[in-house]
Amino acid sequence: MTIAKQVSNTRVLVAQIPEGGVAPNKSHFRTVTVTEAVPELKDGAIYIQNLVFSLDPYIKFDFAEGATESPVVGFAIAKVLDSKNDSFPIGSTVSGPAKWELFTLIDNPEKLAEVFNLDKALDPELPLSIYNGVLGLSGLTVWDSLNQVGDLKKGETIYISSAAGTLGQLAGQLAKRKGLRVIGSAGTDEKVAFLKNELGFDAAFNYKTQDKRAALTEAMGSAGIDIYYDITLDDNIDIALDLLNQYGRIVSVGALALHQGQAPAAPANVFNILFKQLRYQGYLVYYRYDQFESFWKEVAPLVKSGEIKSAETVLQGGIDSIADSYIRLLNGEYKGKVSVDIRTA
Amino acid sequence: MTIAKQVSNTRVLVAQIPEGGVAPNKSHFRTVTVTEAVPELKDGAIYIQNLVFSLDPYIKFDFAEGATESPVVGFAIAKVLDSKNDSFPIGSTVSGPAKWELFTLIDNPEKLAEVFNLDKALDPELPLSIYNGVLGLSGLTVWDSLNQVGDLKKGETIYISSAAGTLGQLAGQLAKRKGLRVIGSAGTDEKVAFLKNELGFDAAFNYKTQDKRAALTEAMGSAGIDIYYDITLDDNIDIALDLLNQYGRIVSVGALALHQGQAPAAPANVFNILFKQLRYQGYLVYYRYDQFESFWKEVAPLVKSGEIKSAETVLQGGIDSIADSYIRLLNGEYKGKVSVDIRTA
Numbered sequence: 032m033t034i035a036k037q038v039s040n041t042r043v044l045v046a047q048i049p050e051g052g053v054a055p056n057k058s059h060f061r062t063v064t065v066t067e068a069v070p071e072l073k074d075g076a077i078y079i080q081n082l083v084f085s086l087d088p089y090i091k092f093d094f095a096e097g098a099t100e101s102p103v104v105g106f107a108i109a110k111v112l113d114s115k116n117d118s119f120p121i122g123s124t125v126s127g128p129a130k131w132e133l134f135t136l137i138d139n140p141e142k143l144a145e146v147f148n149l150d151k152a153l154d155p156e157l158p159l160s161i162y163n164g165v166l167g168l169s170g171l172t173v174w175d176s177l178n179q180v181g182d183l184k185k186g187e188t189i190y191i192s193s194a195a196g197t198l199g200q201l202a203g204q205l206a207k208r209k210g211l212r213v214i215g216s217a218g219t220d221e222k223v224a225f226l227k228n229e230l231g232f233d234a235a236f237n238y239k240t241q242d243k244r245a246a247l248t249e250a251m252g253s254a255g256i257d258i259y260y261d262i263t264l265d266d267n268i269d270i271a272l273d274l275l276n277q278y279g280r281i282v283s284v285g286a287l288a289l290h291q292g293q294a295p296a297a298p299a300n301v302f303n304i305l306f307k308q309l310r311y312q313g314y315l316v317y318y319r320y321d322q323f324e325s326f327w328k329e330v331a332p333l334v335k336s337g338e339i340k341s342a343e344t345v346l347q348g349g350i351d352s353i354a355d356s357y358i359r360l361l362n363g364e365y366k367g368k369v370s371v372d373i374r375t376a
Numbered sequence: 377m378t379i380a381k382q383v384s385n386t387r388v389l390v391a392q393i394p395e396g397g398v399a400p401n402k403s404h405f406r407t408v409t410v411t412e413a414v415p416e417l418k419d420g421a422i423y424i425q426n427l428v429f430s431l432d433p434y435i436k437f438d439f440a441e442g443a444t445e446s447p448v449v450g451f452a453i454a455k456v457l458d459s460k461n462d463s464f465p466i467g468s469t470v471s472g473p474a475k476w477e478l479f480t481l482i483d484n485p486e487k488l489a490e491v492f493n494l495d496k497a498l499d500p501e502l503p504l505s506i507y508n509g510v511l512g513l514s515g516l517t518v519w520d521s522l523n524q525v526g527d528l529k530k531g532e533t534i535y536i537s538s539a540a541g542t543l544g545q546l547a548g549q550l551a552k553r554k555g556l557r558v559i560g561s562a563g564t565d566e567k568v569a570f571l572k573n574e575l576g577f578d579a580a581f582n583y584k585t586q587d588k589r590a591a592l593t594e595a596m597g598s599a600g601i602d603i604y605y606d607i608t609l610d611d612n613i614d615i616a617l618d619l620l621n622q623y624g625r626i627v628s629v630g631a632l633a634l635h636q637g638q639a640p641a642a643p644a645n646v647f648n649i650l651f652k653q654l655r656y657q658g659y660l661v662y663y664r665y666d667q668f669e670s671f672w673k674e675v676a677p678l679v680k681s682g683e684i685k686s687a688e689t690v691l692q693g694g695i696d697s698i699a700d701s702y703i704r705l706l707n708g709e710y711k712g713k714v715s716v717d718i719r720t721a
Contacts, residue, residue, distance in 0.1 A: 264650060295645070297644035299639075299642035301640065301641055308657070311657070312654070312655040313649040313653045314650075
């Protein structure tokens with residue numbers, strides 16, 4: 032592959048920091064196009080072209096902590112244009128933290144440790160965006176946390192908070208395949224219907240219109256719950272501590288409540304952990320990228336065949352559309368995992 | 377062994393329930409002596425003579441929830457006088473829940489499940505009372521919880537709250553033998569000195585006169601803590617959640633705070649469980665009696681040789697002395713594990 036000496040690079044910068052936790056709007060972003068020299072790489076470094084950006088709510092927090100004129104940073108799938116790193120040969124497709132720009136140099140070892148090679152997983156019949164969601168870090172998080180922390184056993188009951196998101200959807204479907212009874216909560220009746228009718232959840236309820244504790248108690252019946260899959264880090268923890276069976280587990284994988292500016296849970300009933308011999312454990316996917324191959328081997332065929340479903344929205348648009356799309360995401364305009372595919376723009 | 381047809385049985389009954397959580401005094405107990413028929417046993421039942429009673433703070437709670445004229449119930453070591461249970465042959469020495477009386481029929485399957493046979497452990501050179509403490513359920517609790525839940529690794533640091541009690545003493549010494557750095561807290565300077573000078577703790581502090589968080593922070597230094605061994609179920613949990621290292625563990629084995637009428641912990645920082653991938657797990661010794669043999673094999677020689685120390689107080693006195701001794705226990709008059717050996721009275 033021949034590499035040009037310089038490129039025209041378009042990037043999105045922080046124009047202003049939103050005040051007091053307000054969500055960013057157009058005035059907070061600035062898009063610039065500059066002509067840049069293609070860098071000489073030092074050992075370990077890679078130079079990539081970003082292809083499909085992942086839009087995630089958490090970005091707004093990094094944004095609010097950034098500095099004006101600094102790049103906005105998210106996650107993306109990219110092509111390696113130049114490389115001095117054997118893990119990421121020229122031409123390979125990778126996923127990792129990404130500045131909102133067309134071309135990126137990654138030479139910081141910490142950032143390189145967060146990049147993973149998608150070549151072993153890529154299926155030409157699947158959209159690249161799927162590796163931002165159910166076959167990406169989100170998928171690995173769910174699959175690996177259920178295996179490592181959940182300790183699922185056939186016949187048990189699992190309860191999943193905010194189950195209609197990327198994590199919850201997959202957790203419910205994987206648990207169902209292992210013979211568990213699956214209960215989920217979601218924030219709209221449409222999502223509740225989706226969980227029950229499309230994803231095969233045994234029970235689901237609307238946590239905005241129903242009393243969570245009462246709804247879960249009814250849904251679980253005399254079987255109780257054995258696992259609480261926690262994506263929210265809110266007062267569902269208190270409810271779960273009360274309702275979990277002996278030897279129950281809380282698998283903590285997300286903190287949606289904190290992302291939404293809510294106070295975290297402060298459970299006053301942790302004595303249940305002792306008296307019921309519960310296990311409450313946190314899981315983060317970092318440093319678990321070596322599990323990707325096993326994960327893809329098991330889950331990718333199920334996604335391809337449609338046995339495992341995942342709602343996603345893939346937007347087509349240039350890098351200059353990404354800030355607008357992100358603002359729409361924060362306004363709740365899209366369904367499921369959201370990506371922007373800039374290849375066709 | 378020939379068994380008499382009837383026995384003279386002395387027992388201690390609840391005379392009055394203390395009002396509003398007040399500790400019981402003499403007026404709340406009543407000792408009676410009755411002549412009783414020796415029972416005909418049904419299958420599974422045993423008839424025992426109690427020898428050494430364990431005095432434990434928790435008894436007052438059962439007491440307060442009992443009924444007048446009902447027996448006071450604690451834990452004891454006893455001799456099997458008659459048996460229709462292969463696990464407890466006539467003549468064997470057992471330990472289990474015990475009414476404060478001389479002779480007891482145990483035919484309730486739930487109560488029988490809490491009885492264990494001491495014959496494989498008994499060492500004539502050790503006092504029988506030691507099987508109420510460091511070589512009894514308390515010892516098994518510590519040894520098994522550290523193995524099953526603690527996941528101790530050489531070079532790690534463990535913090536133990538209320539470390540001068542039976543559980544804490546053994547936990548610290550076992551952890552030390554596994555190559556961990558051991559920090560303990562205790563409620564008097566004398567106990568703090570005991571932990572450091574007699575038990576070999578690396579650091580210890582007085583939680584009544586020092587700020588717990590500051591003292592622990594200083595004691596742990598830059599190594600942080602990897603395991604919090606929780607005997608208290610109080611706000612040490614909050615402190616531990618903040619100070620634990622990545623992949624740290626909280627081993628929850630006791631609820632001293634609840635026994636003392638304090639409100640349980642309500643940690644507002646459980647987000648640390650997610651962000652540091654902690655594991656917070658409860659342990660109860662029930663249903664783990666099958667581990668006794670392995671435990672005794674490893675720990676009994678260490679107790680006998682003095683490599684593992686345990687403070688205990690053994691009172692000599694008849695069954696009619698037990699209520700007075702218990703009141704003194706609640707007043708804090710004794711040191712370490714307290715037993716009443718009624719054989720010599």
